[in-house]
Amino acid sequence: MSAVDPAGTAGAAGREELLRVEGLHVAYGADTVLHGVDLTVRRGHRVAVVGASGSGKSTTAAAVLGLLQGAGRVTGGRVSVCGDDVTAALVGRDEGRLRRLRGRQVGLVPQDPMSNLNPSARVGRQVAETLRMHGLARGAAARDRAVELLEEAGIPDAGRRARQYPHEFSGGMRQRVLIAMALAAEPELLIADEPTSALDVTVQRQILDHLDRLTTARGASLLLVTHDLALAAERCDDVLVMSEGRVVETGPARRVLGEPADAYTRRLVAAAPATAGRAGARPRPEGPGEDVLVVRDLVKEYRVRGQREHVRAVDGVSFAVRAGTTTAVVGESGSGKTTTARLVLGLEAPTSGAVDVAGGRRDVQPVFQDPYGSLDPTMTLERLIDEPLRIARAGDARSRRARVGELLDQVALSRGLAQRRPAELSGGQRQRVAIARALALNPRVVVLDEATSALDVLVQQQVLALLERLQDELGLTYLFITHDLAVARHLAHDVLVMRAGRVVEQGTIEDVFASPRHEYTAQLLSAIPGRAAA
Amino acid sequence: MARFLISRLGQSVVTLLLASVVVFAGVRALPGDPALAAAGEEATPEALAAVRADLGLDQPVWVQYWRFLTSALSGDLGTSVRTGTPVTELIGATLPVTLWLSLYAVLLALVLGLATGVVAAVRRGTWAEAGVNGLSLLGLSVPSFWLGLLAILYLAVGLGWFPASGYVSPAEDPLRALHHLTLPAVVLGAGTAAVVMRQTRASMLQNLSADYVRTARAKGASRSSVVLRFALRNSLVVVVTLVGLQLGGLISGAVVTERIFGLPGFGKLTLDSVFSRDYPVIEGVVLVVTLAYVVINLAVDLLYTVLDPRIRVSGGAR
Numbered sequence: 100m101s102a103v104d105p106a107g108t109a110g111a112a113g114r115e116e117l118l119r120v121e122g123l124h125v126a127y128g129a130d131t132v133l134h135g136v137d138l139t140v141r142r143g144h145r146v147a148v149v150g151a152s153g154s155g156k157s158t159t160a161a162a163v164l165g166l167l168q169g170a171g172r173v174t175g176g177r178v179s180v181c182g183d184d185v186t187a188a189l190v191g192r193d194e195g196r197l198r199r200l201r202g203r204q205v206g207l208v209p210q211d212p213m214s215n216l217n218p219s220a221r222v223g224r225q226v227a228e229t230l231r232m233h234g235l236a237r238g239a240a241a242r243d244r245a246v247e248l249l250e251e252a253g254i255p256d257a258g259r260r261a262r263q264y265p266h267e268f269s270g271g272m273r274q275r276v277l278i279a280m281a282l283a284a285e286p287e288l289l290i291a292d293e294p295t296s297a298l299d300v301t302v303q304r305q306i307l308d309h310l311d312r313l314t315t316a317r318g319a320s321l322l323l324v325t326h327d328l329a330l331a332a333e334r335c336d337d338v339l340v341m342s343e344g345r346v347v348e349t350g351p352a353r354r355v356l357g358e359p360a361d362a363y364t365r366r367l368v369a370a371a372p373a374t375a376g377r378a379g380a381r382p383r384p385e386g387p388g389e390d391v392l393v394v395r396d397l398v399k400e401y402r403v404r405g406q407r408e409h410v411r412a413v414d415g416v417s418f419a420v421r422a423g424t425t426t427a428v429v430g431e432s433g434s435g436k437t438t439t440a441r442l443v444l445g446l447e448a449p450t451s452g453a454v455d456v457a458g459g460r461r462d463v464q465p466v467f468q469d470p471y472g473s474l475d476p477t478m479t480l481e482r483l484i485d486e487p488l489r490i491a492r493a494g495d496a497r498s499r500r501a502r503v504g505e506l507l508d509q510v511a512l513s514r515g516l517a518q519r520r521p522a523e524l525s526g527g528q529r530q531r532v533a534i535a536r537a538l539a540l541n542p543r544v545v546v547l548d549e550a551t552s553a554l555d556v557l558v559q560q561q562v563l564a565l566l567e568r569l570q571d572e573l574g575l576t577y578l579f580i581t582h583d584l585a586v587a588r589h590l591a592h593d594v595l596v597m598r599a600g601r602v603v604e605q606g607t608i609e610d611v612f613a614s615p616r617h618e619y620t621a622q623l624l625s626a627i628p629g630r631a632a633a
Numbered sequence: 634m635a636r637f638l639i640s641r642l643g644q645s646v647v648t649l650l651l652a653s654v655v656v657f658a659g660v661r662a663l664p665g666d667p668a669l670a671a672a673g674e675e676a677t678p679e680a681l682a683a684v685r686a687d688l689g690l691d692q693p694v695w696v697q698y699w700r701f702l703t704s705a706l707s708g709d710l711g712t713s714v715r716t717g718t719p720v721t722e723l724i725g726a727t728l729p730v731t732l733w734l735s736l737y738a739v740l741l742a743l744v745l746g747l748a749t750g751v752v753a754a755v756r757r758g759t760w761a762e763a764g765v766n767g768l769s770l771l772g773l774s775v776p777s778f779w780l781g782l783l784a785i786l787y788l789a790v791g792l793g794w795f796p797a798s799g800y801v802s803p804a805e806d807p808l809r810a811l812h813h814l815t816l817p818a819v820v821l822g823a824g825t826a827a828v829v830m831r832q833t834r835a836s837m838l839q840n841l842s843a844d845y846v847r848t849a850r851a852k853g854a855s856r857s858s859v860v861l862r863f864a865l866r867n868s869l870v871v872v873v874t875l876v877g878l879q880l881g882g883l884i885s886g887a888v889v890t891e892r893i894f895g896l897p898g899f900g901k902l903t904l905d906s907v908f909s910r911d912y913p914v915i916e917g918v919v920l921v922v923t924l925a926y927v928v929i930n931l932a933v934d935l936l937y938t939v940l941d942p943r944i945r946v947s948g949g950a951r
Contacts, residue, residue: 202853214844
């Protein structure tokens, strides 16, 4: 890179500006998606860009690197990296200039560790590639340096692991590989686009700590793109809030999130289900109430191909859920929480143990995580919602139509939407449809498997409010499967903490959150971003 | 890896055994009497019975099958009822012709299909893509007998670039063999080239928009390295499967092309034996085709493990 500019860039703040974006406009075809974004990252600074999906935060990051997909192009504004104006290269797609920028001046840590590594190349080679591409090392030297980099990124036994393929790594380990790749050519600025949102909280924390250490050690700056306000506040100096392609607020992290000036930021901050937010848990329904769902010594074993031993996904789980209450099942991926949900729903048969539901099979209905995948795109909402009724041969066409109208009212969707198809709806609306479908047969228990995890904070807040209202009005019982302890605390009365197929702790929300007895629960709680600050 | 190999080999043996039963039963279900075909329409009942005993047709079916299987395993597929030549000899003479032709056709199809497929994906939305798409549509829809006739009419008779018929073994004279086989191989491989092109294009488009390709560009990878080393490398898995399946089809489907170009190949042998109800030859021919399919499938599976490291693990290699 060029020598430090003696006059211009080391400005009033006394720090060199590594990245300066002024009035950036980006369009996809005729659609303008960024409307004049301003952004500055100084040497050694950490800046977070927060916002809901579709706010333009990832587009901003991609535009800076000239990595806009498809018909995306920069239509206005200026971008300078390390004092060099690269706008012309970005607009004119000057690949030669951009290649010197990418990896060497600005490193990128992408979002999803599962899809961002080349599946057919060994991990070490993929890291060494960055070095070779920029002519920093070749042959054995590049290989050795790659192993060092993997080691620095926290991969144990890096020499051996470097010869393995991505599918032999866990999500967290792959993210470390991606970090090693991004830092290989020692860029001065690292752009991390939701680097940990696909990972479990405890892994997320390790990765972020590591990222902190590595960037500090190298004096690199960080531009962190995230939807998670608490994480932004905890990890960054400055925060930039984006909405609909515009920056609505910017400033020091504590100020922006502590005393938000902009109306949208205020809504965003209020909607985040903080772990310390609500004073006490939700009130329980009055009266003794019966146990509508009783699970006893549930065990589920799977055979794994090529392995003699069976894997116990669920290992002796017992619990009871009282009518009209919510029990959250929390845990990280692989803890057995989703298998438990599938066993309760009767989608899989347990190896041993029993699931008893007051009523019967039809009294348990599901709402799944992905509102895009769980609704058949070829059906109208009416057909989607009355499907359980048709399967159960409940009523005639006219009574079913009336019931669909009622259900749409209950989930606060307009009756006029009945003939629409899922593609015409937003994520939040789709999840409402999934809830309406679950309620069609008047079930007593609804199993919500990560039902709000795919939604933006504001939408999540609305769906959680809807679930609360439906519970109060209809006396529903929820089994709420989630990895998100903050959401669990918001909605649930009782909680089960699962790890490796076993329940390690269970009790009321107040007790478990205030004084966790199991070490793992404490670890989970302390890993939640923003918890330390609160 | 060894366990994976053994289990795949075991599956292949079972497939072949099943195929032998089907072949045996299927041939016997054909209308017509092979003894009559061998002895002639005018034969006396005694002569017919003698021929029948000679061919083993008077034995119970399961004995006939056992004989057929054991001799097939020892490399003896019997003798042709029509000509009296051993079946293995007939196959040995004709199979190389078809193998050379099919391999050449697949090679041409691969080179052409991969190159045009990559161009179509990289130059998306341009005239180049439209042209390649049009060509592939032609390759898929033009029947091979017509394409063959056109090729003979213009390239062989008209321009005189290639011979219109005849066969020279590559073992004798590689250059002349290539010269003779080029037109038939182009005609035979046209459909495959079109399929390979379409699959390559679709796979490339998918891989070019994959996250890991974007990440490679973020590392500073050049456009050409992204296309060839990342996207094409990962598209090959699908293409290899396809080509494997097509190769089997080509060997059994070369009948028409061989006929048009007058090649003394396997297809011709198949046709002749079916028309004369030459049981031993039909059985031998079908068994060889089945064996070819099984071997090709095995080869494709092994190639997979080279191309896609993920399959090595799920196959129980570790």
